[in-house]
Every structure is written in structure tokens, then in C-alpha cells.
Amino acid sequence: MTRPALPPLAVDRNRETHLPVNEVFWDVVQGEGPYTGRACGFIRLGLCNLHCPPCDTAQTWDRSRYDLATTCPDTAVEVVVNQLPRRLRMVVISSGEPLLWRSTPAFTTMLELLNQRDIEAHVETNGTIAPLPQGASFVRHYSVSPKLTAMGGSDPHKRQIKPDVIAAFAHLAAAGRAAFKFVVANQAQIVEVADFAAEHALEPSWIWVMPEASDTVTLLNRQPVIVAGAAAYGYNVSTRLHMIAQRR
Ligand code: SF4
Numbered sequence: 312m313t314r315p316a317l318p319p320l321a322v323d324r325n326r327e328t329h330l331p332v333n334e335v336f337w338d339v340v341q342g343e344g345p346y347t348g349r350a351c352g353f354i355r356l357g358l359c360n361l362h363c364p365p366c367d368t369a370q371t372w373d374r375s376r377y378d379l380a381t382t383c384p385d386t387a388v389e390v391v392v393n394q395l396p397r398r399l400r401m402v403v404i405s406s407g408e409p410l411l412w413r414s415t416p417a418f419t420t421m422l423e424l425l426n427q428r429d430i431e432a433h434v435e436t437n438g439t440i441a442p443l444p445q446g447a448s449f450v451r452h453y454s455v456s457p458k459l460t461a462m463g464g465s466d467p468h469k470r471q472i473k474p475d476v477i478a479a480f481a482h483l484a485a486a487g488r489a490a491f492k493f494v495v496a497n498q499a500q501i502v503e504v505a506d507f508a509a510e511h512a513l514e515p516s517w518i519w520v521m522p523e524a525s526d527t528v529t530l531l532n533r534q535p536v537i538v539a540g541a542a543a544y545g546y547n548v549s550t551r552l553h554m555i556a557q558r559r
Contacts, residue, residue: 326415331357331383333371333407335391337399342553344454344492344519346433351401354391354421357383359407361437361471363458367525371407383407388421392428401431403454410440422449439471441479442489453489455480459503477511484517490547496523496533501540508544515545527554 337352357379359372366373370382395402402425412418425432426449436442438455457472483489491513493504501520508518520541524530530551541548 326412326417328387328389328417328420329385330388330391330412330415330417330421331379332386332391333357333368333383335394337395337402340552340556341401341403341433342551342556343521343549345490345547345549346401346452347549347552349401350399351403351433352395352399353403353405356404356406356409356412358411359437360411360439361408361458368405368407388417389424392421392424395428395430397428399428399430401433403433403435405435408437408440409434410436410442413440413443419448425449438477438480438491439473441476442483445483445486451488453480453483454492455484455489456492456494457507459493459500459507472507474511477513481511481513481517484514489517491518493518493520494523495520495537495540498536498540501537501544501546504546505544516547518544518546519549520546521549521551524551524554530554 333355335352335354339351339353341347341349341351355368355371357371359366362372370377372379404421409418422432431451432449433452433454434442434450435454435456438457442453443450455477457477480489480491484491491508493500495501495504500523504518504520507513508515520537522530522533522537524533534550538548
């Protein structure tokens with residue numbers, strides 16, 4: 312994996328050209344969901360509108376523990392895209408919640424620059440902010456992860472499920488441009504996914520589940536349980552390939 316040093320903290324907070332960027336790296340593969348195994352790079356932006364207790368990217372949003380000016384310095388999107396290698400064909404824009412920036416000129420410019428380089432843009436989102444208008448963006452795929460109980464979703468202030476937004480992503484899923492992704496630890500959480508899917512009329516083929524785990528032993532132990540549980544509902548299953556590759 313290649314992780315270049317980001318430029319020093321910029322003072323320009325002009326969202327015409329700059330976004331808060333936590334990290335940019337490439338020479339990796341997508342570890343989860345329908346694009347598992349695809350060679351890609353990642354652009355991780357700053358800030359999130361949710362505060363999930365088990366979040367593993369708290370450095371993008373948690374001001375109580377991190378100096379966000381340091382962990383997510385304002386960076387010109389042109390600089391971000393220009394450092395990506397010419398061979399790259401897919402970039403995952405992650406965060407935090409990247410769609411917080413969807414209305415900024417800088418976010419639009421970043422998508423345009425990626426498209427000019429013939430790089431597919433994939434966006435990972437918590438599903439609380441509407442996708443960009445169809446036909447008006449260069450986003451190839453949305454990976455949508457609504458937060459259920461295991462991620463603090465039982466707290467209505469943290470959950471923030473927005474039915475109209477979920478419906479917009481469902482529309483994209485029907486067109487093959489989005490998938491719903493759930494990280495689950497056990498059968499009970501698969502049942503919760505099923506309840507959510509029924510509530511929002513999600514097709515099973517749009518849903519991907521994968522084991523919750525912070526180490527590969529737990530991951531591999533849970534994988535058979537998750538496969539059996541998911542298959543009973545017709546859901547897709549993926550592993551978390553990045554964890555296996557890193558042998559955490
Ligand atoms: S939505 Fe994702 S990035 Fe935001 S707090 Fe929850 S787990 Fe972390």
C-alpha cells in the first residue's frame with residue numbers, strides 16, 4: 312500500500328478548491344462488498360454527521376480526541392487527484408461522511424478530475440445524506456451503510472435513518488449503481504437487517520452483509536455463521552479482505 316505524505320496544513324478553507332482530507336492511498340484492493348478484490352485507491356475526507364461508538368475512523372470527526380486541522384488538513388482536490396498513479400482505474404471516496412461535501416464546488420471538481428483521468432469514483436456513505444442527482448455526477452457506485460443497533464443505531468439521535476434518502480439509494484441500487492452494506496456480528500443482527508430491508512422495501516440482491524470483527528480470528532470464526540444466516544434471506548455475503556491481507 313502506498314501512502315504519501317499529504318502537503319502541509321493549508322490555510323485556504325475555500326470550498327471552491329479545497330476539502331479536508333484525512334488520507335489518500337492506493338495500491339490496495341477494495342476489501343468489502345460487490346467490488347471486493349478490485350484494485351483501487353482511497354480518498355478519505357474529514358467530518359461525519361454521525362458519532363457511532365465503535366467507529367474505526369474517529370480521527371475524521373471526533374474533535375474531543377483529535378485535532379482535526381492536523382488529521383484532516385484542508386487540501387486542494389487537484390493536488391489529491393494529481394498524486395494518484397496513472398494506472399489507477401477506481402477510487403473509493405470514504406470518510407467520515409463524504410456526502411457532507413456533496414454541494415461544494417471542490418467535491419464536484421474532484422469527481423470531474425477523476426473522470427477526466429478515466430477513474431471510476433465509488434462513494435461510501437452512511438445513507439443519511441441524499442446522493443448526487445442522477446446524470447449530474449460521475450459517481451459510478453454508492454456503498455450505503457445505514458447504522459443499525461450495533462453501531463449505536465438504537466439511539467435515535469445517532470441513527471438518523473431518513474426514509475426518503477434510503478429510497479433514493481434504493482432507486483440507484485435498482486439501476487445497479489448502489490448496494491447496501493451491513494457489518495453484523497451475529498444472527499440477531501441479520502434479523503435486524505431483514506427488518507430494515509422490509510421497512511424500506513430493499514431487494515435482497517441489493518444487500519451485502521459481512522462479519523463484524525477487529526481481528527482475523529474473529530472474522531474467520533464469524534464468517535460461516537454470517538454466510539448461513541445471510542443465505543437464508545437471499546443476501547449477498549462478503550468477507551473483509553483488507554483485514555485478511557493485513558493479517559490483523
Ligand atoms: S457513520 Fe461511519 S464514519 Fe461516521 S461515525 Fe459512524 S462509523 Fe464512523
